[in-house]
Amino acid sequence: MILANGSMLIIEALAKAGGDIFIGYPITPANSLYQYGIQRFPMSLAAPDEITTLQWMAGFSATGKLPVTATSFPGLALMIESINMAYMMELPMVIALVQRFGPSTGTATCGAQGDLLLINGLISGGYPVPTFCISSMDDCWDISASAASAAVELRTPVFLLTSKEMVMPLRGYDISSLSEIDPVSYSYHDDDRKYVPYEPGNNLVPGFLPVGNEKHQTRLTASTHDRNGILQHTTKEALANTTRLQGKILKNLPEFTFHELDEEDADTVIVSFGITSPAARRAVRTLRKNGVSVSHLIAKTLFPVPSLYIDTIRNYRRVVVAEENQNGQFRQILFGVSGREGVTGVNTIGRMITPEEIIEEVTGDGR
Amino acid sequence: MGDKYLSTSELPFCKGCGHHLVARNTEKALEAIGLNPLDVILVTDIGCHGIIDRKFHTHTVHGLHGRSVALAAGITLGLNNPSKKVIVYIGDGGATIGLQHLIEAAHRNFDMTVIIHNNMLYGMTGGQASGLTPCGFKTTTSPEGKPYSGYDLCRKANNVGASYARRIIGTGDYSGHLAEAFETEGFSLLEVMEICPSYGVKFNPDRKLTEIIEQADLKVKLYSNQIRKRYQVHLRDNPISLFKEKNEIEIEFHSELKDTFSLILSGSAGGGVQLATELFAQAAIASGLDVSKKGNYPVTVGTGFSSSDIIVSPDPILFTGVKDPDVVIIVSKDGLEHCRAVIERMKNGLLIIDENIDTPITGAEVLKHDFHGIAGARSAALYALFFYLHRNPVIPVDALVSALGKSGISDKVDLDMLLNFKIE
Numbered sequence A: 001m002i003l004a005n006g007s008m009l010i011i012e013a014l015a016k017a018g019g020d021i022f023i024g025y026p027i028t029p030a031n032s033l034y035q036y037g038i039q040r041f042p043m044s045l046a047a048p049d050e051i052t053t054l055q056w057m058a059g060f061s062a063t064g065k066l067p068v069t070a071t072s073f074p075g076l077a078l079m080i081e082s083i084n085m086a087y088m089m090e091l092p093m094v095i096a097l098v099q100r101f102g103p104s105t106g107t108a109t110c111g112a113q114g115d116l117l118l119i120n121g122l123i124s125g126g127y128p129v130p131t132f133c134i135s136s137m138d139d140c141w142d143i144s145a146s147a148a149s150a151a152v153e154l155r156t157p158v159f160l161l162t163s164k165e166m167v168m169p170l171r172g173y174d175i176s177s178l179s180e181i182d183p184v185s186y187s188y189h190d191d192d193r194k195y196v197p198y199e200p201g202n203n204l205v206p207g208f209l210p211v212g213n214e215k216h217q218t219r220l221t222a223s224t225h226d227r228n229g230i231l232q233h234t235t236k237e238a239l240a241n242t243t244r245l246q247g248k249i250l251k252n253l254p255e256f257t258f259h260e261l262d263e264e265d266a267d268t269v270i271v272s273f274g275i276t277s278p279a280a281r282r283a284v285r286t287l288r289k290n291g292v293s294v295s296h297l298i299a300k301t302l303f304p305v306p307s308l309y310i311d312t313i314r315n316y317r318r319v320v321v322a323e324e325n326q327n328g329q330f331r332q333i334l335f336g337v338s339g340r341e342g343v344t345g346v347n348t349i350g351r352m353i354t355p356e357e358i359i360e361e362v363t364g365d366g367r
Numbered sequence B: 001m002g003d004k005y006l007s008t009s010e011l012p013f014c015k016g017c018g019h020h021l022v023a024r025n026t027e028k029a030l031e032a033i034g035l036n037p038l039d040v041i042l043v044t045d046i047g048c049h050g051i052i053d054r055k056f057h058t059h060t061v062h063g064l065h066g067r068s069v070a071l072a073a074g075i076t077l078g079l080n081n082p083s084k085k086v087i088v089y090i091g092d093g094g095a096t097i098g099l100q101h102l103i104e105a106a107h108r109n110f111d112m113t114v115i116i117h118n119n120m121l122y123g124m125t126g127g128q129a130s131g132l133t134p135c136g137f138k139t140t141t142s143p144e145g146k147p148y149s150g151y152d153l154c155r156k157a158n159n160v161g162a163s164y165a166r167r168i169i170g171t172g173d174y175s176g177h178l179a180e181a182f183e184t185e186g187f188s189l190l191e192v193m194e195i196c197p198s199y200g201v202k203f204n205p206d207r208k209l210t211e212i213i214e215q216a217d218l219k220v221k222l223y224s225n226q227i228r229k230r231y232q233v234h235l236r237d238n239p240i241s242l243f244k245e246k247n248e249i250e251i252e253f254h255s256e257l258k259d260t261f262s263l264i265l266s267g268s269a270g271g272g273v274q275l276a277t278e279l280f281a282q283a284a285i286a287s288g289l290d291v292s293k294k295g296n297y298p299v300t301v302g303t304g305f306s307s308s309d310i311i312v313s314p315d316p317i318l319f320t321g322v323k324d325p326d327v328v329i330i331v332s333k334d335g336l337e338h339c340r341a342v343i344e345r346m347k348n349g350l351l352i353i354d355e356n357i358d359t360p361i362t363g364a365e366v367l368k369h370d371f372h373g374i375a376g377a378r379s380a381a382l383y384a385l386f387f388y389l390h391r392n393p394v395i396p397v398d399a400l401v402s403a404l405g406k407s408g409i410s411d412k413v414d415l416d417m418l419l420n421f422k423i424e
Helices: A006-016 A031-040 A050-062 A073-089 A116-120 A137-153 A236-256 A276-289 A307-313 A329-335 A355-363 B019-033 B048-055 B068-079 B092-097 B099-108 B153-159 B175-182 B199-203 B209-215 B273-286 B333-345 B371-375 B380-391 B397-406 B415-419
Strands: A002-005 A021-024 A043-046 A067-071 A093-101 A107-111 A131-133 A157-163 A170-173 A219-221 A259-262 A268-272 A295-299 A301-303 A318-323 A343-347 B040-044 B059-062 B085-091 B112-118 B164-169 B187-193 B222-224 B261-268 B290-296 B305-313 B327-330 B350-354 B365-369
Touching: A002 A006, A002 B273, A006 A031, A006 A093, A006 A137, A006 A157, A021 A031, A021 A050, A031 A043, A031 A067, A050 A067, A050 A073, A050 A093, A050 B068, A050 B099, A067 A073, A073 A093, A073 A157, A073 A219, A093 A137, A116 A301, A116 A329, A131 A137, A137 A157, A137 A236, A170 B273, A259 A307, A268 A276, A268 A307, A268 A329, A268 A355, A276 A295, A276 A318, A276 A355, A295 A307, A307 A329, A318 A329, A318 A355, A329 A343, A343 A355, B019 B048, B019 B085, B019 B112, B019 B175, B040 B048, B040 B068, B048 B059, B048 B085, B059 B068, B068 B085, B068 B099, B068 B112, B085 B092, B092 B099, B092 B112, B099 B112, B099 B153, B099 B187, B112 B175, B153 B164, B153 B187, B153 B222, B164 B175, B164 B209, B175 B187, B261 B273, B261 B333, B261 B380, B273 B290, B273 B305, B273 B380, B273 B397, B305 B333, B327 B333, B327 B380, B350 B380, B371 B380, B371 B415, B380 B397, B380 B415, B397 B415
Parallel strands: A021 A043, A021 A067, A067 A093, A093 A157, A131 A157, A219 B059, A268 A295, A268 A318, A318 A343, B040 B059, B040 B085, B085 B112, B112 B187, B164 B187, B261 B327, B327 B350, B350 B365
Antiparallel strands: A002 A170, A093 A107, A131 A301, A170 B290, A259 A295, B164 B222, B261 B305, B290 B305
C-alpha cells in the first residue's frame, strides 16, 4: 500500500504506455499531473503557454513521439485551434483535462464536470475526439493506458477527462495489484510502395511515417486535403478524407469502448461518469441494501457516445444521470434537449454530488 | 535546376510576387549544400507563401496562422538531429501573430531557419497592416499610411540571442545567404523584403521597395551573435517510476474502528496542516484502514487558510466528500473562517478548537485546548491530532508516532511535548 493521488497513477500509466514527452503549462487543478509529468517522462518541456504547448506537441507527434499534456478549461480554450489542427493532421497525443468550476476562470480549486458540451463539439463540423473518463483510482491506471493506445492506433488526439476530486485527493492504494502496461507501438508504413500520407488503411486509419524519415515524403496538412496531404478546396477525394476522420473513430470505437454495467432486474438505471461514479456506487449499494432494485452504468468512453449505452438505457423506464454541472450535459448529449419521460438528472455546481442525493432522486417519483 | 527539391511546374503566386524567388532560392541553396530532400522538413504558415508546400519534394507540414514556428520547434526538438533541416516559411502577418513563438525560438536557439516573406502586409487576408508594416506604408487598414513604425524583427531576434538574423531585399539570387542560414547551428532568421504586387503596389504605386526600407531605417545586413549550441531536450536514460519515491506502507497496527470516520483539520498556511494529515493518512493505512485525504487552500499557498479533509474506514471508501464531519479541529483563526459554515451546520460530533479563538455557534460538543501556546504555530496541527487520538484512538497513537518517525521530520519536532497531555 502507498499513499498516492490519481495524478500519480495517471502519469505513471501514461509513461509506461509509451508517452515520450510531457509538455505543458501549469494550471490548477492539473498541477500535480504537470509536476509528475515533468519529472517522470523520458523528456519534458515547460511551455510558456497552452498554444505553444499544443504546437510543440504536434511537432513532436509528427516525428513519431507520443506527447502528453494536462490542462483545465482556461488552458483548453487556448488549445482548441491547435487541437483541431492536430486532429486534421491526424497526430497522436493525449490531453488530460482536469475539469474545474467555470465559467471562465471560475474557481480554480473547485471541481466540476462542465466541459462535456465543449468537448463534444470541439472540432469544427462536430467530428468526435475520443474521450475517456476516469471514474476510480483503478481507472487512473487502466483508462489512461487505453487512452494512449487509442491515440496511436487511431492516429488522433484523445482526451483523458477527469476532474479535481479524482486526481488530487491522496488515497491508500495497493500498487502491487496493478496490471502490466505495454508501451504502445506505432505501425509504420514499411513497404517500398509509394507512401500516401492519408491513404486509409484497413481500419480507415492511414499508415504513419514521421517527418524526417529518409524513405518516403510525409505531408501533414491542417487544411482540407486529399490523400497526398495536398490542400484542396472541396474535391471529392478531399471531402472523402474529411468524412473518414469521423469514420475511422466510429469504426474502431467498439475496441475502445470502456464501461461498467451493473445490471439488476430493475426499472431504473443510474448513469454516472468520472467523479459521480464513486458516489453512485455507494448509492447503489445503499439502495439495494434497502431492497430497491437499480442498475448502474458507468461510462468510461464518453465520446463518441457508444451505441451500447443507448441500447442499454433504452431498456429502462427511468434513467437518472448524475453529473456535476448545472444543465445535465451528458444527459443532453444522450437524450437531446427535449429528453424523454422518465429521464432526470442529479446536478450540482460548486460541490460534489452526494450518494444521498442520488438515492433521493432514484426513490423519488422522477417527476 | 532539376526537379529534386521543387517541382519545375509553375508556382502558385501572383505575377511579380517575391515569393517565387524565395522558393527558387531555397531550392538553389539546398542544392548547393547538397541536402537530401527527405532530410528537409518545410513547415509553412498561413498566407500566400503557405500554398507552396505542394510544390516541394521535401517533407511538408502546413499548419495554422502564426503558429508555424512553434510547430517547427516541436519537430526540430523531436528529431533532435542536426543532419535534418527544418525550414519555416512565414509571412509578416504570421510573424506578428506568432511573435512570442519567434522570440522563444530565437532565444532558446531551436535548430531551424525561419524565412519571413515580409511584404509589409497581410496579403491573403485582405491587405491589412501587420506588426511589421513600416510607418507611412499604405494598406487597406491604413489608407493614409500607417501612423506608427513596424517591428524590426531582425534586431529583435538579435537582441534575444539569435545566432543569425539577416534582412535582404527579395530580388535576384540570394541563395548564398539562405545556404549560410541553413548551415548555421541553432536558430537563423532571414527577413526577405518584398512588395505585394496586388495590395502593396496598388496602395503605394509610386514607391520603390528600397526607398521604403531605407525610410523605415531597416538595415539590409546581417545581425549576428556568437554561434551557440542548438537547444536540445534533455533525455532521461532511465526515468524513475513515481512509485519508487513512495514508501510502501506495511500494516503494522490495528484499529478498532467499525464505521467510516471523517475529520477536518483546519489552520493557517505554514502551520503544517497538510503534512500532519498526510502522516495521519499514512498511519491509517498502517492500521489497515482505507483513507482519503484532501487538501484545501487558496491559490496563494503561502498565506491564508490551510485545511484538510480526512476520511478513514475499515471498508473501501467510495465517496470522498466530507459534508458532516465527525470531528473538526481548528488551530487558527484562518482555519475557523474557512470552516465556519461547516461548524455552524454541525448538529452533533465534536469541535476541538484552540483556546485562544472564540467559540463559534455550533451544535457540536466543544473542546478547547492551548495548541498554539504549548506546541507553537508550526506544530499546533500535529499536536492537535495527537490530542484527539489520545482521547479517541480511531487509529493507534503509536501508528502516528511511527509515521512521524519515518517522515524524516521527527528531529524537527518535540515528540515528548506532542505526547504529553495533561487532560482533566
